[in-house]
Amino acid sequence: xxxxxxxxxxxxxxxxxxxxxxxxxxxxxxxxxxxxxxxxxxxxxxxxxxxxxxxxxxxxxxxxxxxxxxxxxxxxxxxxxxxxxxxxxxxxxxxxxxxxxxxxxxxxxxxxxxxxxxxxxxxxxxxxxxxxxxxxxxxxxxxxxxxxxxxxxxxxxxxxxxxxxxxxxxxxxxxxxxxxxxxxxxxxxxxxxxxxxxx
Amino acid sequence: xxxxxxxxxxxxxxxxxxxxxxxxxxxxxxxxxxxxxxxxxxxxxxxxxxxxxxxxxxxxxxxxxxxxxxxxxxxxxxxxxxxxxxxxxxxxxxxxxxxxxxxxxxxxxxxxxxxxxxxxxxxxxxxxxxxxxxxxxxxxxxxxxxxxxxxxxxxxxxxxxxxxxxxxxxxxxxxxxxxxxxxxxxxxxxxxxxxxxxx
Numbered sequence: 207x208x209x210x211x212x213x214x215x216x217x218x219x220x221x222x223x224x225x226x227x228x229x230x231x232x233x234x235x236x237x238x239x240x241x242x243x244x245x246x247x248x249x250x251x252x253x254x255x256x257x258x259x260x261x262x263x264x265x266x267x268x269x270x271x272x273x274x275x276x277x278x279x280x281x282x283x284x285x286x287x288x289x290x291x292x293x294x295x296x297x298x299x300x301x302x303x304x305x306x307x308x309x310x311x312x313x314x315x316x317x318x319x320x321x322x323x324x325x326x327x328x329x330x331x332x333x334x335x336x337x338x339x340x341x342x343x344x345x346x347x348x349x350x351x352x353x354x355x356x357x358x359x360x361x362x363x364x365x366x367x368x369x370x371x372x373x374x375x376x377x378x379x380x381x382x383x384x385x386x387x388x389x390x391x392x393x394x395x396x397x398x399x400x401x402x403x404x405x
Numbered sequence: 406x407x408x409x410x411x412x413x414x415x416x417x418x419x420x421x422x423x424x425x426x427x428x429x430x431x432x433x434x435x436x437x438x439x440x441x442x443x444x445x446x447x448x449x450x451x452x453x454x455x456x457x458x459x460x461x462x463x464x465x466x467x468x469x470x471x472x473x474x475x476x477x478x479x480x481x482x483x484x485x486x487x488x489x490x491x492x493x494x495x496x497x498x499x500x501x502x503x504x505x506x507x508x509x510x511x512x513x514x515x516x517x518x519x520x521x522x523x524x525x526x527x528x529x530x531x532x533x534x535x536x537x538x539x540x541x542x543x544x545x546x547x548x549x550x551x552x553x554x555x556x557x558x559x560x561x562x563x564x565x566x567x568x569x570x571x572x573x574x575x576x577x578x579x580x581x582x583x584x585x586x587x588x589x590x591x592x593x594x595x596x597x598x599x600x601x602x603x604x
Contacts, residue, residue: 250452
């Protein structure tokens with residue numbers, strides 16, 4: 207039991223850390239406008255969205271489990287690195303370094319093969335080279351964009367985000383799903399027409 | 406595009422509803438004690454816990470993806486049925502009926518085969534007859550129990566929960582994982598000794 211118990215203690219230690227992701231605030235508002243969402247509930251939602259929208263992937267035979275795992279895992283580093291607002295160019299400069307350090311420390315709490323699994327999932331998501339990584343990113347970009355649209359651009363207006371910047375940010379959506387990319391383009395046009403963001 | 410677009414609209418309608426799970430409060434406190442958790446972030450955490458603790462399942466060759474999907478889906482009905490506190494015997498009387506109605510309405514927003522998929526996952530979890538259903542329940546019972554222990558019984562004390570009731574509630578933990586069941590039994594003993602709940 208000794209060695210096993212030590213292994214379980216490592217896993218439980220990591221699980222206790224996970225709880226902190228519930229306190230990491232994103233800029234995206236809930237649809238009821240009551241508050242912004244946190245990274246834990248965001249991760250839950252995009253995992254389910256990936257399951258439901260998988261059929262719209264550009265590539266066929268996507269490994270759905272891998273995508274779901276990537277989406278459940280990819281934001282964990284924010285526990286130590288914080289959520290980097292996608293329109294914050296200054297914070298983006300240090301984002302990679304902050305997240306690499308967080309991954310080393312946080313995933314380092316796990317038994318070695320689980321550390322490697324989680325790090326591989328995070329890296330595959332970040333690099334976006336695999337079809338699964340691209341589709342995961344499609345969903346991760348679509349969700350906040352869709353929420354911004356549905357809340358009449360509240361976060362965009364608060365942060366002075368213009369349509370050309372949004373256009374750049376939503377570009378990866380089409381790389382994983384032409385269908386969702388087209389939906390996003392249409393919504394962006396409508397958002398501009400309705401004054402949800404600056405042109 | 407017409408039929409496809411209608412299908413996508415159904416899926417997006419369901420996804421908009423999902424957002425409400427972020428506002429469904431559970432009784433379990435975050436480990437930092439700042440607030441109680443909501444059902445969306447709880448679902449995220451237990452999905453990851455299942456991945457990390459799968460090796461402790463009583464049965465081998467568990468379908469990890471099915472367990473993760475069950476855990477991501479099983480609380481969605483709370484959007485309409487509310488979270489039923491596991492120690493609220495009065496609310497338990499109507500829980501089944503409320504959740505069945507919520508499942509019919511909420512999952513009914515989806516295209517038929519996705520409605521069936523989600524309903525099957527929810528039912529498999531509720532019935533707990535499959536090995537995957539049992540392990541999913543093990544994790545879903547272990548997490549709030551572990552949080553209650555780590556927060557020195559705060560929710561137990563607030564709701565006047567005694568150790569005999571906790572003992573009954575944590576019984577299913579061992580049915581999916583003897584290892585986690587033994588951990589829970591040990592923690593319960595420690596909780597009583599430390600006055601985290603009434604004996």
